[in-house]
Amino acid sequence: MIKTSVASLDNNDPLREVASQFHKPEGVIYLDGNSLGLMPHCVAKRIETVTREQWGNDLIASWNKHHWIDLSRNVGDKIASLLGADYGQVACCDSISINLFKVLCAALSINSERKKILSTEDNFPTDLYMVQGLEALLGHHRCELVMVEEGQLAEAVDEDTAAVLVTEVNFRTGNIVDIAGLTQVVHKHGALVIVDLAHSAGVLPIALDKHQIDFAVGCTYKYLNAGPGAPGFVYASKRHHEKLVQPLFGWMGHANGFAFSPLYSPAQDINQMLVGTPPVISLSAVDAALDIYDGLSLDTIRNKSKQLTNVFLELLKASNASKELTCISPLDAERRGSQLSFEFEHAYALCQALIEVGVIADFRAPNFIRFGVSPLYTHFHELAEAVEKINDILVYKTYLASRFQTRNKVT
Amino acid sequence: MIKTSVASLDNNDPLREVASQFHKPEGVIYLDGNSLGLMPHCVAKRIETVTREQWGNDLIASWNKHHWIDLSRNVGDKIASLLGADYGQVACCDSISINLFKVLCAALSINSERKKILSTEDNFPTDLYMVQGLEALLGHHRCELVMVEEGQLAEAVDEDTAAVLVTEVNFRTGNIVDIAGLTQVVHKHGALVIVDLAHSAGVLPIALDKHQIDFAVGCTYKYLNAGPGAPGFVYASKRHHEKLVQPLFGWMGHANGFAFSPLYSPAQDINQMLVGTPPVISLSAVDAALDIYDGLSLDTIRNKSKQLTNVFLELLKASNASKELTCISPLDAERRGSQLSFEFEHAYALCQALIEVGVIADFRAPNFIRFGVSPLYTHFHELAEAVEKINDILVYKTYLASRFQTRNKVT
Numbered sequence A, B: 001m002i003k004t005s006v007a008s009l010d011n012n013d014p015l016r017e018v019a020s021q022f023h024k025p026e027g028v029i030y031l032d033g034n035s036l037g038l039m040p041h042c043v044a045k046r047i048e049t050v051t052r053e054q055w056g057n058d059l060i061a062s063w064n065k066h067h068w069i070d071l072s073r074n075v076g077d078k079i080a081s082l083l084g085a086d087y088g089q090v091a092c093c094d095s096i097s098i099n100l101f102k103v104l105c106a107a108l109s110i111n112s113e114r115k116k117i118l119s120t121e122d123n124f125p126t127d128l129y130m131v132q133g134l135e136a137l138l139g140h141h142r143c144e145l146v147m148v149e150e151g152q153l154a155e156a157v158d159e160d161t162a163a164v165l166v167t168e169v170n171f172r173t174g175n176i177v178d179i180a181g182l183t184q185v186v187h188k189h190g191a192l193v194i195v196d197l198a199h200s201a202g203v204l205p206i207a208l209d210k211h212q213i214d215f216a217v218g219c220t221y222k223y224l225n226a227g228p229g230a231p232g233f234v235y236a237s238k239r240h241h242e243k244l245v246q247p248l249f250g251w252m253g254h255a256n257g258f259a260f261s262p263l264y265s266p267a268q269d270i271n272q273m274l275v276g277t278p279p280v281i282s283l284s285a286v287d288a289a290l291d292i293y294d295g296l297s298l299d300t301i302r303n304k305s306k307q308l309t310n311v312f313l314e315l316l317k318a319s320n321a322s323k324e325l326t327c328i329s330p331l332d333a334e335r336r337g338s339q340l341s342f343e344f345e346h347a348y349a350l351c352q353a354l355i356e357v358g359v360i361a362d363f364r365a366p367n368f369i370r371f372g373v374s375p376l377y378t379h380f381h382e383l384a385e386a387v388e389k390i391n392d393i394l395v396y397k398t399y400l401a402s403r404f405q406t407r408n409k410v411t
Helices: A003-011 A016-021 A041-065 A068-080 A096-110 A125-138 A150-156 A179-188 A280-293 A298-318 A347-356 A380-396 A401-408 B003-011 B016-021 B041-065 B068-080 B096-110 B125-138 B150-156 B179-188 B280-293 B298-318 B347-356 B380-396 B401-408
Strands: A090-092 A116-120 A144-148 A161-167 A192-196 A215-219 A232-236 A339-343 A362-364 A368-372 B090-092 B116-120 B144-148 B161-167 B192-196 B215-219 B232-236 B339-343 B362-364 B368-372
Touching: A003 A298, A003 A380, A041 A068, A041 A280, A041 B041, A068 A090, A068 A232, A068 A280, A096 A116, A096 A125, A096 A161, A096 A192, A096 A215, A096 A232, A116 A125, A116 A150, A125 A144, A125 A161, A125 B125, A144 A150, A150 A161, A150 A179, A161 A179, A179 A192, A280 B280, A298 A339, A298 A380, A347 A362, A347 A368, A347 A380, B003 B298, B003 B380, B041 B068, B041 B280, B068 B090, B068 B232, B068 B280, B096 B116, B096 B125, B096 B161, B096 B192, B096 B215, B096 B232, B116 B125, B116 B150, B125 B144, B125 B161, B144 B150, B150 B161, B150 B179, B161 B179, B179 B192, B298 B339, B298 B380, B347 B362, B347 B368, B347 B380
Parallel strands: A116 A144, A116 A161, A161 A192, A192 A215, B116 B144, B116 B161, B161 B192, B192 B215
Antiparallel strands: A090 A232, A215 A232, A339 A368, A362 A368, B090 B232, B215 B232, B339 B368, B362 B368
């Protein structure tokens, strides 16, 4: 692929102008938006307004005046529109891990005769840890983690499965699990589905309601660009609200928290997922970051995402570097998220060498390098430049070659 | 008390200059720092630096370059120095409610043959709710909330008590519980002590290590001034680290999270209290807010706090308004925190009327008005002005009298 065709892809990119809403540090090609999204200008501005004007000047009056008290719910509704979910089913609060704990408990409570939580060995570890914590707390007679390979989930569901915990886009390979198909099988066995949308939200069209997903969780600091460690979100289908029980009883989840009653009485809606006083500044950051999606279609975003990873693969194939890197992501763009991952003996070293020349990718143990593309701000010409630098390092060894070799004994 | 003596109190106040580090909105007398502290200038500045420079420019490199990965622990150590705790025992993370859940589970796990969590009816409701959530999750055979009156805690402890959950400063009355004395009794019965420091941290000298407190939790948005919904903190005494088990197994609490092992292996120190990806921007706000305490002594702070509430009471007594307001806080300054609360039939209306004339206090259901003083930024002359305005409203009815009467049928 020659430079002119990359330029024409950029020219024809319907999202080309969106990138100007983000701060891109000079000289940096950022291919790690799947770890931490770039800073949108509107987020920095909102954070300052909330800090200096709302907190600084209006103080506690802001709980009503600036709707702080409704932030978790209102931001949740904005996220819902990216998840194919009707309003009133998503809350933005706590971390993805804590939210996972809530929905695991809710699922075990709905399916109280069953104990098995089925997941995949290659799931993001913290998801598996949260189940293990619940096992330790409740005992194996009430909760048992069973792990299988990603492709074997459907056949492993049985009548003792309380819930299947699955991540839609694998953090390491980018492989997409067919959530809709899996849910049909899971529901036939009377089990529930919990989906981790960490690497889906904001880059994949999602249809939680349509596919009758039971619960979902996700984070807002990756493709949603809300800042480092921004709050997570949790989806609980309306079907389950009446029977909903999650054990982190906090005053924000109370049916009437400001009555200060000593007895807990849960809100009978998504508010029950709330626990403590909401993190106002970071929730406001999420709120602002979501404004970027106004008027954008997730189909357009997904199309560009597929095009970006396709072009990246083609450019790599056309370079000599491709001999060194083994792609562990699905080669069919339909089957992968907004990333490409490669196995390479010296992945860590390559990652460091790339950072030194301004290309930021992500290393994942033990020997994977992961390139994330964000359709909102990645340009096609950046991929061409990145491939050139990968080639320089791996093939021509022109960049910092001595340091690279010393560190990693490349021979 | 005449104006000149109030002025001389201000002149002799060793903390007089500290107030300039905070943004005080013009025309406002802020007596609600026990709900949400004023914004320190350094916090607003730090939030902007972390957002625009660290996140914006340095992106994921900031995890190491700006020590994001150690923030929970480093900020925890700074908080520890305000709690009379050695380093390595405090983490700043999640909300106070979530942290309470962790230590409740840890206490029940250490005292696994016991099920009773003893607390007070008048505790802050969310504390009681968290125990009720655990009851619901574990069943009454493993966890049982028993509530008694605040003064009866010591005599209610028995051999089936796993832990006593007590708030040092009552949120409603400001009454201080003698934590040191209570802990001795509790330990004699083999039970553990969990202290909620929400209304203590930053205004009372605390000696967690000296008094052998087992666990403590607290928040940073009140007297520590870290902003609305800022992260909570959790203290776990080193004595318990070896046997520590809290069930929210997250990758930040793993002994080696970045190994991405599918099996959880808990860190054998305070890091085990961490769960998900840390909320970097709000943790940085806490970090900056704590800098204000550099070089200040908690004894000086406590002395000024007592003086402030004493002066406020004297001024009120000297005014005619005192006839209307029944003080429900201890009259002995030694026995109360940094607040004064009053019972008054029309407390809500008074609170609203005061807000309209620039005095911000807090209403607490059903009929209490709560005035918090922050030794870091409350001046004595502000109390004189506040009392004047209370008097105007309650006795002379000069301020917005018609609106006040319409709303509340004051006759």
